[in-house]
């Protein structure tokens with residue numbers, strides 16, 4: 001833990017170390033890195049992730065609504081644009097390569113794990129402030145960058161044409177995604193410096209809940225749960 005009450009993002013991770021590790025090093029991720037994940041598990045995950053990304057975009061719209069300064073409004077606007085113009089477009093193209101059409105994506109039933117996670121993030125943003133919302137989003141924004149880096153460190157990871165999931169790993173190891181992850185860390189670090197121990201404890205609850213909901217999301221993919 002940091003000195004006094006000058007907290008940082010790493011303190012959230014340290015307090016939730018077991019959950020964070022269970023998320024970053026989940027079996028779904030390990031099998032994806034090894035190239036052994038059953039393709040129907042991955043397809044189920046991809047479909048639900050489309051729905052996740054729609055709500056993720058809504059969370060950035062909520063961040064705009066919760067903004068108090070022009071800088072915060074610009075940050076939310078950039079985040080929303082990146083998801084709508086870039087990430088969702090890439091996701092739809094990528095799903096097509098996996099045999100999932102846009103029409104199928106639009107008609108998908110939402111799995112319970114998707115509903116639980118996305119609505120938790122939105123509710124946290126509604127009842128809290130911008131920092132609550134960003135802490136609820138941190139496992140998503142920062143976690144996937146760490147996941148790509150963890151995959152790349154594993155000796156059993158297969159890269160290139162022999163791994164059908166190589167493009168997925170490439171997306172999250174990309175400079176663009178890693179820069180977004182670093183920017184989010186910097187933003188959260190700057191806000192955490194000023195919080196009291198009692199406020200930090202509230203944020204730990206949000207961070208832990210969101211991390212556990214990410215774990216449930218992987219498990220939903222692995223078990224093809226609806």
Ligand SMILES: Cc1ncc(CN)c(N)n1
Nearest residue numbers: 049052139140141144217
């Ligand atoms: C469930 C989930 N969490 C995080 C990410 C990374 N944006 C994602 N695409 N899907």
